[in-house]
Amino acid sequence: MLDELRELYQEVILDHGRNPRNHRRPEDANRHARGNNPICGDTLVVYLDVGDDGVIRDAAFEGQGCAISIASASMMTDVLKGKTEAQARALFEKFHDLCTKDDFDLDAVDNGAGDDDLERLQVLAGVRAFPMRVKCATLAWHTMTAAMSGEDATSTE
Amino acid sequence: MNEAAPTIQVVPGQVVPGQVVPGQVVPGQVVPGDNSTLAYDVERVRADFPILTQEVFGRPLVFLDSAASAQKPRQVLDAMDDAYETAYSNVHRGVHRMSQLCTDAFEAGREKVARYINAGSSDEIVFTRNATEALNLVADCFGRAFMKAGDEVVISALEHHSNIVPWHLLKERLGIELRIAPIDDDGNFLLDEFEALLGPRTRLVAMTHVSNAIGTIVPIKEVIARAHARGVPVLVDGSQAAPHLRIDVQDLDADFYAFTGHKVYGPTGIGVLYGKSERLNALPPYQGGGEMIASVTFEKSEFKAAPHRFEAGTPAIVEAIGLGAAIDYLESLGRDNIAAHESGILAYATQRLGEVPGLTIIGRAREKASIVSFVMENAHAHDIGTIVDRAGVAVRTGHHCAQPLLQRLGLTATARASFGIYNTREEVDALVEALGAVSEIFG
Ligand SMILES: Cc1ncc(COP(=O)(O)O)c(C=O)c1O
Numbered sequence: 211m212l213d214e215l216r217e218l219y220q221e222v223i224l225d226h227g228r229n230p231r232n233h234r235r236p237e238d239a240n241r242h243a244r245g246n247n248p249i250c251g252d253t254l255v256v257y258l259d260v261g262d263d264g265v266i267r268d269a270a271f272e273g274q275g276c277a278i279s280i281a282s283a284s285m286m287t288d289v290l291k292g293k294t295e296a297q298a299r300a301l302f303e304k305f306h307d308l309c310t311k312d313d314f315d316l317d318a319v320d321n322g323a324g325d326d327d328l329e330r331l332q333v334l335a336g337v338r339a340f341p342m343r344v345k346c347a348t349l350a351w352h353t354m355t356a357a358m359s360g361e362d363a364t365s366t367e
Numbered sequence: 368m369n370e371a372a373p374t375i376q377v378v379p380g381q382v383v384p385g386q387v388v389p390g391q392v393v394p395g396q397v398v399p400g401d402n403s404t405l406a407y408d409v410e411r412v413r414a415d416f417p418i419l420t421q422e423v424f425g426r427p428l429v430f431l432d433s434a435a436s437a438q439k440p441r442q443v444l445d446a447m448d449d450a451y452e453t454a455y456s457n458v459h460r461g462v463h464r465m466s467q468l469c470t471d472a473f474e475a476g477r478e479k480v481a482r483y484i485n486a487g488s489s490d491e492i493v494f495t496r497n498a499t500e501a502l503n504l505v506a507d508c509f510g511r512a513f514m515k516a517g518d519e520v521v522i523s524a525l526e527h528h529s530n531i532v533p534w535h536l537l538k539e540r541l542g543i544e545l546r547i548a549p550i551d552d553d554g555n556f557l558l559d560e561f562e563a564l565l566g567p568r569t570r571l572v573a574m575t576h577v578s579n580a581i582g583t584i585v586p587i588k589e590v591i592a593r594a595h596a597r598g599v600p601v602l603v604d605g606s607q608a609a610p611h612l613r614i615d616v617q618d619l620d621a622d623f624y625a626f627t628g629h630k631v632y633g634p635t636g637i638g639v640l641y642g643k644s645e646r647l648n649a650l651p652p653y654q655g656g657g658e659m660i661a662s663v664t665f666e667k668s669e670f671k672a673a674p675h676r677f678e679a680g681t682p683a684i685v686e687a688i689g690l691g692a693a694i695d696y697l698e699s700l701g702r703d704n705i706a707a708h709e710s711g712i713l714a715y716a717t718q719r720l721g722e723v724p725g726l727t728i729i730g731r732a733r734e735k736a737s738i739v740s741f742v743m744e745n746a747h748a749h750d751i752g753t754i755v756d757r758a759g760v761a762v763r764t765g766h767h768c769a770q771p772l773l774q775r776l777g778l779t780a781t782a783r784a785s786f787g788i789y790n791t792r793e794e795v796d797a798l799v800e801a802l803g804a805v806s807e808i809f810g
Contacts (some may be wrong), residue, residue, distance in 0.1 A: 212804060212807070212808075214757065215753075215757055215804065219750070224809065249765060251765055251766040251770060251780055252749075252780070274779055277746070277750050277809070278750070340753055343753060
């Protein structure tokens, strides 16, 4: 019983969950959105500072939630810095596959946004065995794309 | 974006036939009155619930989520199959034999519901889809008939969303105001503070009998007495009381009392609105259609009296029959036996959970139904739920459709174990053991 759970709650995730990176509200964010997971009531606000060249200069978040949603937000905000909007969206697509597709093959992916990032995010792939928890892992990402699109609220529903 | 559909790996188990001991009452058999002197045999009750032999992730299912929806005994499943197989037709419509048989069985369901809550007459029992529809029905019809801008409705801090949102809708539509009766930090309902909210503009009190999120039993009889002293009628949301408590709507003097079939071990798709005859008949219809009219011309309709006035269209026929079977079943066990069994489990669970390091029980009201909400120091409720699930233990996690209540308690989510007629102390032990894995992972 504990094996799959250990796969889900890897040390890296527990560490990000306990000590989330970029858990703050940046002064100069020019995009933000609130994301809501209606199943558990978790709410995250994602802040982005996007330059005129479309490059994300800063990414951060505030909010409370389960270990998975907080760890995911923490890791996402880390990898987003320096990406263009297009790269960020492309990365979400791959990340979504990674969280949902059993046959997802990291080596077969060429996303142009740096395979290193996906490799880092791979620790979250454990949610595949827990379909009810996929939304926890993707909440921050949904919220990020809402922020980029200029919507101020989104939901995993 | 749509996520993968949730799946649960379930290993089909073996169905153990209910044991019949000669000379003892068989659950499901209709026995008049209350068999409260008979001993309660939880293993025999369990044998009546086919689903309880299922395994989840290779472990026996430990189902501690009956407050969300209860499992169904074979007696209910059989009664519904039997209706479809031997006596099915539309009701109140035909002169033929099947229609008569089915109408009789459907109306017998109504009689059983009336008996279950001691209504004065089965004409005071309106069938709805669920408790939510019963509450919306009163909000809609009572609001239309008796409320205008500036009028007030008093609810409590304990409400389920289904007794909040209909009033918000009425607020938007009519400009009514909501007043919220407070609780203390343990979740106790505060009667005097409630009474102070009753004013000249109060038109209705709409209040839960038992909190689904933290188990508080509201002193509803006293609430009703104090509201009536000021001429204010009371709608009770009895969704969580009906499975646990003996309910006597006449003794309570409730004006309206709502509950939902699937939480009293009956099927989904059927709910109940009790209303005093004079209260129901003072309301305009809810929806228009067949079944609810006395006569129709192209110019106008004449409406039937309650309960049919509120039952437009073909009702949940077989579900009403199933609900009747569930009520027979509960009465065969004895309502007082059920209450004694559940309060034993509640005390045991409260004690055992209280011993788990880092765990805090949320809701310590003096009077509680068998519902225990809790949080843990290092783990979010959602993570707790996932971890114990792998040990076969089903608990509810989240805000339990009572977000304002959790906010009042300074929380966003709890884990909730709720106990019903088939739960055992061993299952409490299984939960406590499974929580050990939470501490192991989260420290
Ligand atoms: C206190 C309370 N009221 C109302 C409801 C709504 O019941 P239903 O969803 O069957 O309408 C529930 C259950 O979800 C409840 O616990």
